[in-house]
Amino acid sequence: MSPHSLEHPEHTTPTPPDALTPPGTPTPPGTPTPPDAPTPPGTRAIGLARRVFLGSLGAAALGVHASTARALPSPSPPRPARAPAEERLAFLGTYGDGIVTCAYDTATGALTRRGRFPAVTNPSFLAAAPGGRVLYALDNGGPQGAVRAFTIGAGGALTPLGAARSTGGANVTHLAVHPTGRYLLSANYGAGSVAAHALDHDGGVGARTALVRHTGSGPDPGRQEGPHAHQMLTDPKGGHVFAVDLGTDTVYTYRLDLPTGALHPVAEARSVPGAGPRHMVFHPTAPYAYVANELNSTLTVYSYDAATGVLTRGESWPTVPGRSPVRTYPAEVTISADGRFVYLSNRGHESVARFTVTDGGAAVRLTDTVPCGGSWPRHISLSPSGTLLFSANQYGRTVGVFTVDQGTGALTPSGAPFATSSLGCVLPL
Numbered sequence: 001m002s003p004h005s006l007e008h009p010e011h012t013t014p015t016p017p018d019a020l021t022p023p024g025t026p027t028p029p030g031t032p033t034p035p036d037a038p039t040p041p042g043t044r045a046i047g048l049a050r051r052v053f054l055g056s057l058g059a060a061a062l063g064v065h066a067s068t069a070r071a072l073p074s075p076s077p078p079r080p081a082r083a084p085a086e087e088r089l090a091f092l093g094t095y096g097d098g099i100v101t102c103a104y105d106t107a108t109g110a111l112t113r114r115g116r117f118p119a120v121t122n123p124s125f126l127a128a129a130p131g132g133r134v135l136y137a138l139d140n141g142g143p144q145g146a147v148r149a150f151t152i153g154a155g156g157a158l159t160p161l162g163a164a165r166s167t168g169g170a171n172v173t174h175l176a177v178h179p180t181g182r183y184l185l186s187a188n189y190g191a192g193s194v195a196a197h198a199l200d201h202d203g204g205v206g207a208r209t210a211l212v213r214h215t216g217s218g219p220d221p222g223r224q225e226g227p228h229a230h231q232m233l234t235d236p237k238g239g240h241v242f243a244v245d246l247g248t249d250t251v252y253t254y255r256l257d258l259p260t261g262a263l264h265p266v267a268e269a270r271s272v273p274g275a276g277p278r279h280m281v282f283h284p285t286a287p288y289a290y291v292a293n294e295l296n297s298t299l300t301v302y303s304y305d306a307a308t309g310v311l312t313r314g315e316s317w318p319t320v321p322g323r324s325p326v327r328t329y330p331a332e333v334t335i336s337a338d339g340r341f342v343y344l345s346n347r348g349h350e351s352v353a354r355f356t357v358t359d360g361g362a363a364v365r366l367t368d369t370v371p372c373g374g375s376w377p378r379h380i381s382l383s384p385s386g387t388l389l390f391s392a393n394q395y396g397r398t399v400g401v402f403t404v405d406q407g408t409g410a411l412t413p414s415g416a417p418f419a420t421s422s423l424g425c426v427l428p429l
Helices: 048-061
Strands: 087-094 099-105 111-117 126-128 134-139 146-152 158-160 172-177 183-188 193-199 205-213 229-234 241-245 250-256 263-270 277-282 288-293 298-305 310-318 329-335 341-347 351-358 363-371 377-382 388-393 398-404 411-413 423-428
Touching (some): 087 388, 126 172, 126 423, 193 229, 229 277, 263 310, 298 329, 310 363, 363 411
Antiparallel strands (some): 183 193, 241 250, 277 288, 351 363, 388 398
């Protein structure tokens, strides 16, 4: 695939309120440093190329083969000529550049820019309604966060659908559509609260039906001085709603009352103190969930009782092999449709980790990591087919594109990274 490039925006890019400045990454002039995100003490500034080199040395010194620390694509036999590629839409949520619409080749993942909707502030996370006809975005243009809806037209053109709706708290970070398509769930990182909004028959965002603020703190005074809700999601069947809170080291279980949209507390699952749980994904069929912990660089398995909504913490595993010469901040976690492989993005280590799921879902094994194709991989996502993985590299301003081996789960870079704006997420439809 030939490299694709886009013009870089001339404006400066604001730093998200929940993101640390990556060690060794130059900050654009005029970019404010959030007060809740100091540079980790004792972390040396190391450039990307040197970081990759030292990462391999460090792994080798500890008895980890370089191919484990940085997996390289294996030679493969020649492939027969394929049929003309199909194109599908992908949307990029950015910092400072609105929502970028792209098309991607379903065989190679090659991205082509199609357009942009600029009139939304830092839409760093996006979600689509069932059926893919409506796009939902964050909007952090005011003192409180908001959520917005857009109809998806021909070629991915976006048309605002109704008004922006306040989430009731500062710095909204994440949103998800309930599987019924009746409610939109959101997490306010700055306020440490979670919200629910009713969705209209056409997909527009209606009135807020719930707002719950968490309480508590954690042992890290710089990041856990209070609650910081980072994600809202449901289990695979939509039976319960979950809020992952980095500031209180807790995953909260709620029951969503479908007639009213109220959120009723059900249970709380505590992480290891200071772990900083950030994002979670459920196994598609087995009773387990996997939590990426931002502050102690681990992945934790939780068993799940679907009848009660209770999560029970199990074992944790490091997200990088050996010792990394830079501190690592896990961000996004996702899982293959068959539940055999978990993928996790490592900021600082600048990699995507592949875990093999074992023991029927109760355990994982770190198989390898591959360079993310940029810097600070804030988000990763699998295409609906499961044959492609995209890495949204926030500070590198690139999308890394990988093909996924359906037998082994291995990731192979597919062409040059796609140059774009500072990214919060990539959503392939």
